[in-house]
Amino acid sequence: MPDYELPHDGTTFPFPPGPHGGPPRDYSSRRSACPLAPVVLPSGDEALLATTYDDVRAVLGDLRFSRNLRYEGAPRMLAAADFSDDPNALVNMDPPEHTRLRRIVQAAFTPRRAESWRLRIQSVADEHLAKMRAGSRPTDLMTAFAFPLPIDIICALLGVPAQDSPHFRSWSDLFLSTSTADAPERAKAGAEFAAYVDALIAARRRAPGEDLLDDLISAHDADDRLNEVELARMVRGLIIAGHETTGNVIGRGILTLLRHPDQLAVIRDDPALLNVAVEEILRMEVPGHGGLLRVATETVSLPSGGTVSQGQGVLAPVVAANFDPQHFPAPDTFDVRRADNKHITFGHGPHFCLGANLARVELQVAIGSLIREFPGLALAGSAQELTWTGGSRVCSVSRLPVTW
Numbered sequence: 001m002p003d004y005e006l007p008h009d010g011t012t013f014p015f016p017p018g019p020h021g022g023p024p025r026d027y028s029s030r031r032s033a034c035p036l037a038p039v040v041l042p043s044g045d046e047a048l049l050a051t052t053y054d055d056v057r058a059v060l061g062d063l064r065f066s067r068n069l070r071y072e073g074a075p076r077m078l079a080a081a082d083f084s085d086d087p088n089a090l091v092n093m094d095p096p097e098h099t100r101l102r103r104i105v106q107a108a109f110t111p112r113r114a115e116s117w118r119l120r121i122q123s124v125a126d127e128h129l130a131k132m133r134a135g136s137r138p139t140d141l142m143t144a145f146a147f148p149l150p151i152d153i154i155c156a157l158l159g160v161p162a163q164d165s166p167h168f169r170s171w172s173d174l175f176l177s178t179s180t181a182d183a184p185e186r187a188k189a190g191a192e193f194a195a196y197v198d199a200l201i202a203a204r205r206r207a208p209g210e211d212l213l214d215d216l217i218s219a220h221d222a223d224d225r226l227n228e229v230e231l232a233r234m235v236r237g238l239i240i241a242g243h244e245t246t247g248n249v250i251g252r253g254i255l256t257l258l259r260h261p262d263q264l265a266v267i268r269d270d271p272a273l274l275n276v277a278v279e280e281i282l283r284m285e286v287p288g289h290g291g292l293l294r295v296a297t298e299t300v301s302l303p304s305g306g307t308v309s310q311g312q313g314v315l316a317p318v319v320a321a322n323f324d325p326q327h328f329p330a331p332d333t334f335d336v337r338r339a340d341n342k343h344i345t346f347g348h349g350p351h352f353c354l355g356a357n358l359a360r361v362e363l364q365v366a367i368g369s370l371i372r373e374f375p376g377l378a379l380a381g382s383a384q385e386l387t388w389t390g391g392s393r394v395c396s397v398s399r400l401p402v403t404w
Helices: 025-034 055-063 096-108 109-118 119-136 139-148 147-158 166-176 182-205 211-223 226-242 244-259 261-271 270-286 355-371
Strands: 036-040 044-051 294-296 313-316 402-403
Touching: 044 055, 055 182, 096 109, 096 211, 096 355, 109 119, 109 355, 119 147, 119 313, 119 355, 139 147, 139 244, 139 355, 147 211, 147 226, 147 313, 147 355, 166 182, 166 226, 182 211, 211 226, 226 244, 244 261, 244 270, 244 355, 261 270, 261 355, 270 313, 270 355
Parallel strands: 044 313
Antiparallel strands: 036 044, 294 313
């Protein structure tokens, strides 16, 4: 048992974001006073919240913490059905099934494959920036650039028609909601998305191509490595995961640079620092403040001294880990020269982000292109006027009006 007292104060999760969409202040106060303490989930169930780097990393890497929340008595994030109830979704699986499915697609996301997409990503970025430049000012950077770029790239990688991409934003918003959408709305979005992907797979079977979607269909039709349900779930998961987080980090990263003109000037004076700056943006601008709920399959002691009992739920948000002063000196300071930046934004362990390599290239191209092509880029208004989303697993700025 821990050598500190666990408060049972009824604190409700998720916590509101800090200033400018930053990490909830509750993470810092809990880390110093009680690094593993209960919170009440939107469902009314209770779980433990890990707030130190070492605890979060331990939970993410330990196979005794399961993503299978579908058995009787397991805590739930939401009282009604949500994506955690889908046993065929890769994010809800544990090894060895998770490992089997991940191997089917991981070759498309290696560092070499991601780097081979750089010129294509640059071309897509240039197209969107040209449209932005030709349009009216101010413009919303999120809808003009931050989201269209990664959506177009994941569509190109999979072989999904780019003209269908506007639907993906509304579907993913509903899937990720913890309070703003009710169960019927999430179910309706899920049915629409499922019907879309089923039709897409059927069309590609009639007219095969040479994209990742064809590889996945072949893994079902030719190799029998995917069943039909797994195939459809895999496609849907890649579409949502392939744009949601990256788009938000692009927007949040540009906002952070505009709020820190001295740091932006450092990168413009020394473009070689761009990749280091992107890592600092990744550390500080994680849009997922809560992490995915896990349940302990046996009693586990964590590095902080806390204990998670068998059957108990635990949340391990990487944003809390990335601001732990024991691992990141002056963690609230945005420093584009930060050395030894061992953030865990892409996770750790079996669920380490499949698209991490592609996301890094997209962020380097997107942020580098924006600050190079728009030297006069500025917020249209003040950062304090921006509205941040609430009631979602993703914390994002609703609109990011910019001018140049």
